[in-house]
Amino acid sequence: MAIVVVDVALKPEILDPQGRAIVGALGRVGLSGVVDVRQGKQFVLNIDGDVDKAKLDQIHEIAATLLSNPVIEDFTVQVRP
Amino acid sequence: MTPRVGVITFPGSLDDKDAARAVRLAGGESVSLWHADADLHSVDAVVLPGGFSYGDYLRCGAIAKFAPVMGKLVDAANGGLPVLGICNGFQVLTESHLLPGALTRNDHLHFICRDQKLRIENNSSMWTSNYEIGQEILIPLKNGEGGYVADEKTLDELEGEGRVIARYLEINPNGSRREIAGITNARGNVVGIMPHPEHAVEKLTGPTTDGLRFFTSLLTSLVNNGKVSA
Structure with missing residues (x-):
């Protein structure tokens, strides 16, 4: 059993209105000094068997x-040990 | 022969019936297409309707682009088939890379539903040929993720090539870059628009009938291209 984690985030130049709303909320709950929040997504893929190079290439493609x-988002792929 | 215009229904589509009605009011024959269809049933054009295809899970339009019918549609659109994407349909077109850019969360985070004034800026596309450039129209707008974004180079290209078909007037309702409400591909057969022309085709149910010309434009374009006889 292997776990591969794909993190997806809006590109820096894309406005993130949800992140901006969270900045406002953080101030209201007493956490000061937060100037920016970017909200992203995380996909945790539980995979039966080993993750070889071919499988990893396939995951990158997907x-x-x-x-x-890719027009608005960047992603990273990590194999969790 | 009456032009046959397909309207694709995905699970979660909402405005497919309205789009089909707009096609009929314009004088076309509407053909219901299903997301799982293996082909396009020889239609002369396709409308991708508004709604929340596949629940808008992952990203709006992201799962719809992998529907069986979409593979055929992308090939046909690249071959010149006229395709109009309205609202969610516009999102499907950008996700499918038939149109550049993307639609993102409204900058104010609220779902918006209003009658929106637009200015038509292109009347050479197959879906806008019956409008006049500079014509102001009023049609419903309803979206949560309608903010049009693209990089500066793409925006410059769209404007330089006259591919912005309509711009928001008076207010920018969702934070769209350069007030862009709709665009076309270079060939003029694929058009995406965030507001809803199909909801403004009859006095009884719409604020105006300003949207009807998207559909009559298509029929005119098909006749002029010799695809169907007048």
């Missing part, structure tokens, strides 16, 4: 086509 929209 991260770039389904899990993220």
Whole structure:
């Protein structure tokens, strides 16, 4: 059993209105000094068997086509030890 | 022969019936297409309707682009088939890379529903040929993720090539870059628009009938291209 984690985040130049709303909420609950929040998504893939290079390449491909929209988002893929 | 215009229904589509009605009011024959269909049933054009395809899970339009019918649609659109994407349909078109850019969460975070004034800026696309450039129209707008974004180079290209088909007037309701409400591809057969022309086709149910010309434009374009006889 292997776990692969794909993190997806809006590109820095894309406005994140949800992150901005969270900044406002953090101030209201007493956490000061937070100037910016970016909200992203995390996909945790539980995979039966080993993750070899071919499987990892496939996951990268899917991260770039389904899990993220490369026009507005960046992603990272990590194999969890 | 009456032009046959397909309207694709995905699980979660809402405005497919309205789109089909707009096609009929314009003088076309509407053909219901299902997301799982293996082909396009030889239609002359396709409308991707508004709604929340596949619950808008993951991203709006992201799962719809992998529907069986979409593979055929992308090939046909690249071959010149006229395609209009309205609201969620516009999102599906950008996710499918038939149109550049993306639609993102409204900058004020609220779902918006209002009658919206627009200015038509392109009347050479197959879906806008019956409008006049500069014509102001009023049609319903309803979205939560309607903010049009693209990088500066793409925005400059769209404007330089006259591919912005409509812009928001008076207010920018969702934070769209450069007030863009709708765009076309370079060929002029694929158009995406965030507000809803299909909800403004009859006095009884819409604020105006200003939206009807999207559909009559299509029929005119099909006749002019020799796809169907007048």
